[in-house]
Amino acid sequence: MIPQKVTDGIHSFRAIDWDRELFDELVPLPEGTTYNAYLIKGSEKTALIDTIYPPKTAEFIAAIKKSGVERIDYIVANHAEQDHSGSIPAILELFPEAKVVTNAKCKRFIMDTLPVDRDAFITVGDGHTLSLGNKTLQFLMTPWVHWPDTMCTYVPESRIAFTCDFLGAHLATTDLYADDEARVETAAKRYYAEIMMPYRAFSKEAVDKVGALALDFIAPSHGPVYARPPFILDLYRSWTSDAPKPFVVIPYVSMYESTAQMVAYLTDRLIERGIGVKPINVVDLDTGEFAMSLVEASTVVFASPTVLSGPHPGVAYAALLANVLGLKAKYAAVIGSFGWEGNLPEIVQSMLPKLGATFFEPVMVKGLPREAAFAELDRLADDIAAAHAAAPVAA
């Protein structure tokens, strides 16, 4: 780990995790990740913004020692999750005079999960400030991006906001800054979809709050630093907006090709009607790819054979995710094949109480699809096209 200068008096300490493949035992990391802490040297006091992931603590402590920092007065904890707070006990051991600066909720979570004493904390609220001499720490409460405790720290003199998980990206790279914007956009969108989208309304509020600051830099705790803040703020404004785009995602699986034939047919009919489609085979589902495809989708079509009186478990998992990911999709449908019972649509719909979408007439077929089923799929494609034409979906 090499400290890198972000701007005058501010250095990043980033552990680059090239090998990590799964986050929270749930989220695939095709490009690894970084855990970023930042050291701010003021004329009178020194502050550390967040710490890093416990397995990287030895590397972090060695880099801090090597950097020659003699004193840390404040450890700002923007969020209690252990990938950012996990090294606080080790830093306190090294600098026992340091105080952990955070909000009341984050303090509670840290005390619940880490050996940090109640007396070690300074509790702050929205708009509170702490002087480092020639630099000021200003705290902004941004709850639910993505836990109830999340906050950001702003240094007005340096025009930099430390946003912790918010606006971050899982991307292992030696680039300090997000210069490769196309690559960072994909990683940041995947990250948003998996982590922030379930709390879309809160992300929208936090974008307004951070976006109102005078900024030269946004420094998240995963991925590179944004030296062009409008890049990530504008992406978040688009992702968090209420208007979906006319795009259909079809999570599907098929054991004997009946459902697969229906998906292929519907995909072609939607293409003919000028509608973008993404069929996603849910066997070995990449949850990140699935979530990312849903960020702006207007319509989700669940396509499954009937298995043990319900959807195939792969489609059931996709429905579980679609139910909790905070989609802006306005329309949904269920299609599929069965052997002896055709009530799959009601079962799948009952698994999606939070989706808030209008369901089109389903298409269920006994065994292989034939002419009548294809005619029904034509009708579904027409329904989707008509709904897109009539409803407020962004072009």
Ligand SMILES: Cc1cc2nc3c(=O)[nH]c(=O)nc-3n(C[C@H](O)[C@H](O)[C@H](O)COP(=O)(O)O)c2cc1C
């Ligand atoms: C393991 C298994 C379980 C099944 N369970 C049911 C069921 O509970 N109810 C039903 O109507 N059909 C059931 N079927 C029949 C399938 O739904 C039917 O064969 C369907 O056409 C398969 O669609 P596919 O070709 O897209 O896989 C089952 C089939 C398999 C292989």
